[in-house]
Amino acid sequence: MATQKTYLVISALGEDHPGIVNQLSRVILEHGCNIEDSRMTVLGGEFAAMLLVEGRWNTLAKVENGLPELGRQLGMTIVSKRTSGRAAGGNLIPYAVDVVAMDHPGIVNNLAAFFAERNINIEDMATSTYAAAHTGTPMFSVHMTVGIPADLHIAGLREEFMDYCDGLNLDAVLEPIKG
Known part of the structure; x- marks a missing residue:
């Protein structure tokens, strides 16, 4: 047994x-x-x-x-x-989110709010700061994994996300995790 x-x-x-x-x-x-x-x-x-x-x-x-x-x-x-063990994620598709921007307060909170408002769970997140090559400008990067419900219109979500990030002057990528 x-x-x-x-x-x-x-x-x-x-x-x-x-x-x-x-x-x-x-x-x-x-x-x-x-x-x-x-x-x-x-x-x-x-x-x-x-x-x-x-x-x-x-x-x-x-x-x-x-x-x-x-x-x-x-x-x-x-x-x-x-x-307990992690419950099966249902119909969630893992997506990677990568964001890079000039460092300033509120980046993580803005990203978290975007996904929370759409009931999308942030499953993993790592952030870091660094100096940009040549200029030394303080930069901030975020990498996260989110679970997107399979019934959500991905193209629409991606367009919303990119528009949202553009409005905040964030360079972003939202793509499925391969493998």
Whole structure:
């Protein structure tokens, strides 16, 4: 009889230093669990990690119980929450959104509002700032994955999105994720 998978989401935040990923992943492995999905990055001087850990309910409990001590050892704030497997997305088609613009406040909020008003879920997002080549102008880039309902008229949505971005002076692309 197959056992139903159980999951734990772990969020860790603290001052960046070498060895954090090693120690986090070792505790998970030592308790018989597996990292199924993760996002880790350095933001400013802080290391931030989000991990989806899979294991039996009792092995996840051991991981949960060890997190406060691990947080103390690493000098990090670590929180966790039990979760279920992701429900099937229904008739959602994954699309990639890429936006580049001169950096200014409100870009993320404007993009989020566009999709929220159309009940389109932002499933993943990464942003960054950089200096433009040759001029050094502060630039901002956003890459996100959105789930677009299959019954939505894609050409109409794309036209609305491009017009919206043009009005905000954002260079944007909305295209299906291939593969």
